[in-house]
Every structure is written in C-alpha cells, then in structure tokens.
Amino acid sequence: MPASPGRRPAMPEDVPEKLEQRLGRLHARQRLGIEDDFEAHVFGHGINFFHVENWYSIHSVIRNTLKVTGLYWRGHRNAQRIRVVENDVRFPDLPPLFDGFTLLHISDLHADMNRKAMQRLTRILPGLRYDICVLTGDFRGKTFGPFDATMEEMARLRPFLTGPVYGVLGNHDTIRMVPGLEEMGIRMLLNESVAIERGAQSIHLAGIDDAHYFRVDNIEKAASRIGHGDFSILLSHTPEIYRQAAHAGFRLILSGHTHGGQICLPGSIPITLDSVLPRRMGAGAWRYNDMVGYTSVGAGSSVVPVRLNCLPEITLHHLHRG
Secondary structure, X not given: OOOOHHHOOOOOOHHHHHHHHHHOHHHHHHHHHHXXXXXXXXXXXXXXXXXXXXXXXXXXXXXXXXXXXXXXXXXHHHOOXXXXXXXXXEEOOOOHHHOOXXXXXXXXXXXXXOHHHHHHHHHHXXXXXXXXXXXXXXXXXXXXXXXXXXXXXXXXXXXXXXXOEEEEOOOOOOHHHHHHHHHOOEEEOOXXXXXXXXXXXXXXXXXXXXXXXXXXXXXXXXXXXXXXXXXXXXXXXXXHHHHHHHHOOOOEEEEOOOHHXXXXXXXXXXXXXXXXXXXXXOOEEEEEOOEEEEEOOXXXXXXXXXXEOOOOEEEEEEEEEO
C-alpha cells in the first residue's frame, strides 16, 4: 500500500531554486503544487488512487493471476527482450541537409522496475548509429514517492547514449527529477523547443510536459519560437494530443505511454491502452492529416515487469526527403 504523505522524502533545499531558475518562478511553483495536490489525492484514496498505476492491490492481483496461469515468468523474460525497430519516414519539406537524419527514440524506461532490462539496453546501445537521442518520458516506476533508484539507473544508462540527448517528462515523473537529469546531459524540453542545425539549415524539436496525468502541456508555448512553415518534430509522452499537434503544424510526433498494451492477446491485440485515442495509434507508425506519428511500445514495463505478445523496443527513426 502507498506510504502516508508524511513519509515522502524531503526535497533537497536547492531543487526549488534550480527549478525556478530553469523554468521561471511561476511555472516551477505551479508544477510543484500540482504534483503535491495529485500525490495528496493518491494517499487520500481520491480519484487518482483508483488509477491502475496507483492501486497497488490490483498490481498484486495481476501478478498472482499471471503466476497461477503460468504466464508470469514467460512474460518476465519477455520484458528483458528489448528489440531495435527501424522506422523510415519521408517528408517532401524536410530540409535537404537533413536527408538521412536519424533519431534514437526510447520511451517508458521505468528504469527502477527491471534491472535486467536496463542491462540489456546497455548492451544494445553501443552498436547503434544515430544523430540525436530522444526520451519520451516515464523514467520512474511509480507515480509518486522516492526516485533515487530511478536516477541511479539513468546515471548508469547515460554514458551509453551518444550525441545530444533530449527528453520530456511522463505521467510517472516528477519535475524534481529535472535538475538531476539535466546535470547528466539530458536536455529536458518542458513546453519548449530547440533548433537543430546542419550547415545553414535547421529543423525544430519541441517537447511538452505531461498531457495525460498532470495535464500541464502547452503546445502553443512549445511552438512559440518555431517559424511558420519550418519543419518541426514534437515529443510528447502520450499521443493523445495528436489533434492539437497536427493543427499546430508539427510534421512528426514521437510518443509512448501506451506500452502497446504490454499484456496483449495473441496478435499483439491490446487489452487496454490507458489512453483516449484510436487503437491504430496505440503502437507503431500512423498518420493523422499531414502529420506522421509514432507510438513506441516502450523499453520498460509498468505495474508488473511482464510483457505478453508485445515485446519492448527502442526505435531508430530515419528521416528522408521525398
């Protein structure tokens, strides 16, 4: 069962100051306050307590049911079988110098839940070639409480990621993690964008804060420095904001959150996606109007470290002009 609010670890004294310097005083105070309110509802058995990720008696039921049916240990082994998926996407308006540009996309690590899966990832990464790495949230296993173990796993993983690394927060993550992640060299995009340059040409990479659980996303702010008609990519933990992203002019959106269902029926048919979106957008490549989307099934596992008919993945997105 969850601990009481009084048992939540104290926040280091310098974290609020660092967040205010990084985000501005108002944004930092709002984000911290929203997290505290949500955590109080979890501990107080409010509406968020009954979210499957917070209702820990249900976790035991799922785990024990899988053990009784004999599926648990097979699913546990599957959770360590991270595969590399390659996704080629073409855009007529991609700047010519970015033809062949490759993004390594890693989502839903839940790094503190399955050490063997993280070790498997460190064995895979050195053999990959890419220009930048993007992390689409859910670094932590739980949605509240301590995150020291998560940060330790991220510190072990970070040396295996080459080139610039960008990230967004997921619904499991606390804003308190941002200073530590950025000290590791992971540039977090919190309703912000950066320009990526090649010669005299550039594309824009934007990221929004969690739109699923905390609902602190702001696409308008994230896109405010992107010129009309400029080629832009959006990182969002959840693909649920696909309509807003498409109408804001983003050409590609990279997301996660759904785990592809994680525990699926034969044929990779998800039982649930924990998202409000068409099922065709729940895993892999899809399109909405003129925007291309990709929903990663994730590298880690949530609730229980088990995957059935849905292997974990990391993805290489190869951008091409044409």
